[in-house]
Amino acid sequence: MSAPLTIFQVAGRAMSAQLVRMNTTASNLANAGGVAGSAEAAYKTMKPVFRTSFDQASSLATVDVEKVVTAGDAPTKRYDPSNPLADKDGNVFEAAVDETRELVDMMETARSYQNNVEVMNTAKSLILDTLKMGR
Incomplete structure (x- = not known):
């Protein structure tokens, strides 16, 4: 059985x-607006998946990142035959990053x-303060 978690460990894991x-x-x-020559090669939005755990010994819950997954819309196909990355049909595939959503996520993350x-x-x-009371 492990030692009970402290509030510092819980907050530290949440910060991590x-x-x-x-x-x-x-x-x-950083990859918003990036293009590639195929849908498979185009950048895909990444999101962490959090896992909450309850520590019986301390009665505290912690959060960790379980994994990072790709999420969001499929890349946008755009006709641009002059682009050096264009496929044989003259198409490039632009990363479908919702910049507004990402900025909101960034502000929410910073606040958390x-x-x-x-x-x-x-x-x-x-x-x-508790230690000072003992003096």
């Missing part, structure tokens, strides 16, 4: 999961990360 989310969002935004920083700061402050 949000960091993965931020990195996938940044990758999606900041909330977990605040949880850690509050827990630290409460521990220090």
